[in-house]
Amino acid sequence: MRRVVLASGNKGKIREIKELLKDYEVIPYTDLIDKFEIEENGNTFKENAIIKAKAVGERLKNEIVLADDSGISVPAFGGIPGIYSARFAGEGASDKDNLYKLIEELKKRGIKKTPAFYTAAIAIYTPYGIFTTHGFMRGEVIDEARGDKGFGYDPMFIPKGYDKTLGELEEEVKKSFSHRSKALSLAKYILDII
Numbered sequence: 264m265r266r267v268v269l270a271s272g273n274k275g276k277i278r279e280i281k282e283l284l285k286d287y288e289v290i291p292y293t294d295l296i297d298k299f300e301i302e303e304n305g306n307t308f309k310e311n312a313i314i315k316a317k318a319v320g321e322r323l324k325n326e327i328v329l330a331d332d333s334g335i336s337v338p339a340f341g342g343i344p345g346i347y348s349a350r351f352a353g354e355g356a357s358d359k360d361n362l363y364k365l366i367e368e369l370k371k372r373g374i375k376k377t378p379a380f381y382t383a384a385i386a387i388y389t390p391y392g393i394f395t396t397h398g399f400m401r402g403e404v405i406d407e408a409r410g411d412k413g414f415g416y417d418p419m420f421i422p423k424g425y426d427k428t429l430g431e432l433e434e435e436v437k438k439s440f441s442h443r444s445k446a447l448s449l450a451k452y453i454l455d456i457i
C-alpha cells in the first residue's frame with residue numbers, strides 16, 4: 264500500500280485524513296522525524312499548505328507528503344479568522360481558546376447566528392512538483408458551543424441543511440461533505456497517478 268506522510272501536528276486533522284484516505288498508508292511526519300516549527304507566513308490557505316508540504320518533503324527522502332491548511336471564515340466580520348484560525352486567540356492558543364474567542368465576537372455584536380464557511384487547501388509534495396486542491400463547506404456559526412464531536416470550531420458550526428452543530432452530528436455526517444473531504448477527494452486523483 265502506498266504511503267502518504269502528513270505534514271501536520273493537528274490530531275483532529277490527522278484522524279480525519281486517515282479516515283478519508285483509506286486506500287493509503289497515512290502516517291504523520293512525526294513518526295519519521297522530530298517535530299519542528301514551520302512558519303506559516305503565506306497570505307492564503309494555498310500558500311500555507313505549500314509551505315508545510317515543502318518543509319516536510321525536503322527533510323525526507325522519496326516520500327509523498329500531504330499538508331492541509333484550513334480555517335473558518337465569517338463574511339459578516341470581514342472573513343475573520345480565515346487563515347488565522349489556528350492563532351485567532353493568540354500565538355499558541357488552544358482549540359477551545361479560539362472557539363470561545365469567535366463566540367465572543369458574535370456575542371459582543373449581539374448576533375445569535377451568521378453565515379460562515381470552512382476552507383481546506385491541500386498541498387501534495389511529489390517527485391513531479393507540488394499540486395494543490397481546495398474544498399469548502401457552507402453553514403452558520405452560532406453564539407454558543409454545542410456537542411463535543413469534531414474539533415476546533417465544530418461545536419459552533421451548523422452545516423447548511425442541518426439544525427445541529429458538527430459537535431452534535433455523527434462524524435459520518437461531517438465526513439460526507441466537509442471542506443476536507445472535498446479537497447481530499449480531488450487530491451486522490453493526484454495521488455492515484457503518482
Ligand SMILES: O=c1[nH]c(=O)c2ncn([C@@H]3O[C@H](COP(=O)(O)OP(=O)(O)OP(=O)(O)O)[C@@H](O)[C@H]3O)c2[nH]1
Pocket residue numbers: 270271272273276303315331332333334335348349350358361381413414415416417418441443
Ligand atoms: O472545527 C474545525 N473543524 C474543521 O474541520 C477544521 N479545519 C480547520 N479548522 C481550524 O482551522 C485552523 C487550522 O489551522 P492550520 O491549518 O494551520 O492547522 P494547525 O496549525 O492546527 O495544524 P497543522 O496542520 O498546521 O500542523 C485550526 O484552528 C482548526 O481548528 C477546523 N476547525
Ligand SMILES: [Mg+2]
Pocket residue numbers: 303349
Ligand atoms: Mg498550522
